[in-house]
Amino acid sequence: MGIPLSPRPAQVIDLDAMRQRQQARKRLIRLAPELDGLEMVYHLPDESDAYFGMPLLAWGLREDGEVVGLVPWMEHLTPCQVLDDPEHGRFIGYRDPETEELFELPPDHKVMELEQAAAYFEYETTDEPTLIQQLPDTQGTHALCMDEGDAPWQLKQIFGWRLYSDGAVEALLADEQLVDSTPILLGDACLYPGHSRHRVVYFFQRQIANRIRREDPATLEALALMVMPESSES
Template sequence: MAKEPEDKNNSDDNDNGNVIDMFTRKPLDEVNQHQIIRIAPELDGMEMLYSNDANPGKLFSMKILCWALMKDGTIDALIPWLNKVVPARELNDPLNGHWEGYFDKVHDHAFFEVPEHRVAELENAVNYYPPIEDTDEAIIVQEIPDTIGTHAILTEDQFKTIVLVHVTSWRLYSDGRVMAMVADDKKVENTPVLPGDECLFAAQDHEDFHYFFHYVIANKIKHGDPEALAAFTHLVEG
């Protein structure tokens, strides 16, 4: 059974030594206990529910990228949010969003615990593919395709001009980082570009990277939708 994610606001620093690595059974420090060790893509269209202070009483939804197993046994959904990938339950931004739960569109059902089949999938996978021990250089553990239409926004002139690049895949590294992989058009030799292609590079490592946008918003921006452009301008200027 997966652990429930802890409420960081109520955690006690003195309890960090009580968190045990699910494999070595040794105490984990606070830095390492939430390190991601395995991911599973969300292929059934499940979403995260969130709210924000600008729209009290209203819920919004966002497609889940994947589910992640942490080193301490915690499992949560991962969401590309602003300029990073975050566990859904850690979303606690008064302006941009608070996590409120998960939503299964197929069954029209809101819920708060990680689905049991996702727990079983991740725990079985990590038993079959044991976590890689610490190495001097981080290596690729997994690479999954992006199935939710994520785009990375690049700009080299303070948003006077922007480039929206489709995220091809996501790589999990042995140090727990989850990186968005986008194609360098100058290096593309085969199409369509698939996960693992040599033309891919990590968006977050690019000096011009600023934000992630999801499929609907990214395409509205591409098509010059006034509301989407206004929201984007507010984000940049804010």
């Protein structure tokens, strides 16, 4: 006759803690600029046969060891793999416009660059986010800044990007009243992180920013539709 086994106590699983750990391993710990013109390729569902290329701004190494391409997209410097939106675009892969080669994984030389840099620059973990890296913006990226209330939009050039120890990346904008020398360079006192002053910051490539400045009707109409939900919440 067998001996009855005592029931094992139920194991309590903290789903929030598990999600936080998984999210932490996705945070960026090192950036490398993309200087060879490689692109992100994405697809818009409304354009069934059309694919679009967007220059990569940088590559990022995550804490879990994954390397991802990064593009200024909507309100963030965004990993390409995150773009899976039926309205705004779906990531397809990376492309070398010189050879027209399409590939799914980051190039080996960027993976090695990021891994070696991360191993060389070791940063201590602190309770408060600290600045760990700065990159200049090499593409003429602009930010459309929206403040509280009825304050007008501001279209501002982005001069650089800051990576913090918590994985957050901030665009650096210039306070025109504090500019005392040109060209504006990283480290200048006139630069500030966009979200430290503005409620909403949308990113645009240089050609789109120029259309906004020229008050192109189609561009302004699309812009108004995009920011209308944000404006109605203020």
